[in-house]
Amino acid sequence: MKKYYISSLLVAATVIFSYCNSAKKATAIEIRPTYENGVASLITTHCTPCHITEKAGKKKAFDNYVNVKMDIDEIIRRIELSPGEKGFMPFKKQEKLSDSTVNVFKKWRDQGLAEK
Numbered sequence: 001m002k003k004y005y006i007s008s009l010l011v012a013a014t015v016i017f018s019y020c021n022s023a024k025k026a027t028a029i030e031i032r033p034t035y036e037n038g039v040a041s042l043i044t045t046h047c048t049p050c051h052i053t054e055k056a057g058k059k060k061a062f063d064n065y066v067n068v069k070m071d072i073d074e075i076i077r078r079i080e081l082s083p084g085e086k087g088f089m090p091f092k093k094q095e096k097l098s099d100s101t102v103n104v105f106k107k108w109r110d111q112g113l114a115e116k
């Protein structure tokens, strides 16, 4: 009887824990994006290789917090342009970033540009 009790407790704890955990993961970036929990990986996905240190050349490297923070207004301005407009980023792509991706950058700026 005791064994049964303990194992059902364990099951319940596991269910509750994993529920909280995944709920947290799904919303953390929506509630409060930081450089580390969202912005950095969006840049790695969408701005590679042109803005990554070794390849950047004369372009700004955006694989570090300081540069991204400094240029955030210009970054947002450019990703809100439409393909074909002068200055549009990601350079030469046919499609804009999705609204939800652009919103992560905007929210990050509006909430104070936290690193972590």
Ligand code: HEC
Residues within 6 Å of the ligand: 043, 046, 047, 048, 049, 050, 051, 058, 059, 060, 061, 071, 074, 075, 078, 079, 087, 088, 089, 090, 091, 092, 097
């Ligand atoms: C295929 C290469 C390429 C990709 C991918 C790319 N860029 Fe650029 N980016 C460039 C080039 C080339 C320039 C310089 C020409 C210009 O200013 O338009 C530039 C310039 C910029 C500038 C102005 C500062 C500077 O470095 O001169 C910003 C801001 C910028 N890009 C943001 C972004 C962001 C944000 C992304 C990802 C969403 C991105 N770019 C993806 C090639 C790229």
